[in-house]
Amino acid sequence: MLVYDALIGNQDRHPFNWSMLYFDTEIKFSPIYDNGASLGFNFNDDKLVEMNASVTKLNKYVRNARMKAGLFERKNVKAKDLFAYVHHHYPQELIESIQK
Numbered sequence: 001m002l003v004y005d006a007l008i009g010n011q012d013r014h015p016f017n018w019s020m021l022y023f024d025t026e027i028k029f030s031p032i033y034d035n036g037a038s039l040g041f042n043f044n045d046d047k048l049v050e051m052n053a054s055v056t057k058l059n060k061y062v063r064n065a066r067m068k069a070g071l072f073e074r075k076n077v078k079a080k081d082l083f084a085y086v087h088h089h090y091p092q093e094l095i096e097s098i099q100k
Contacts, residue, residue, distance in 0.1 A: 064078065
């Protein structure tokens with residue numbers, strides 16, 4: 001979910017925006033939902049066209065994208081810093097997530 005959220009620029013993933021599904025013999029993550037704060041959600045159509053036309057502006061937007069981290073502390077971190085942390089501490093899991 002972290003990888004997907006970073007790729008789509010979702011800035012609103014927190015403990016109340018995901019859940020677990022309990023079946024008779026297994027437990028699974030629910031399908032991902034509540035992605036409304038993603039991919040330039042706060043831009044109007046003209047701003048989206050402008051961002052898409054400028055690699056520099058788009059890269060700056062992506063570079064500065066922040067995500068909520070932690071459970072209840074409401075801490076915002078840069079998505080790239082979160083990726084770096086996951087890559088360092090959980091490299092195999094990150095590779096598997098990207099492949100999915």
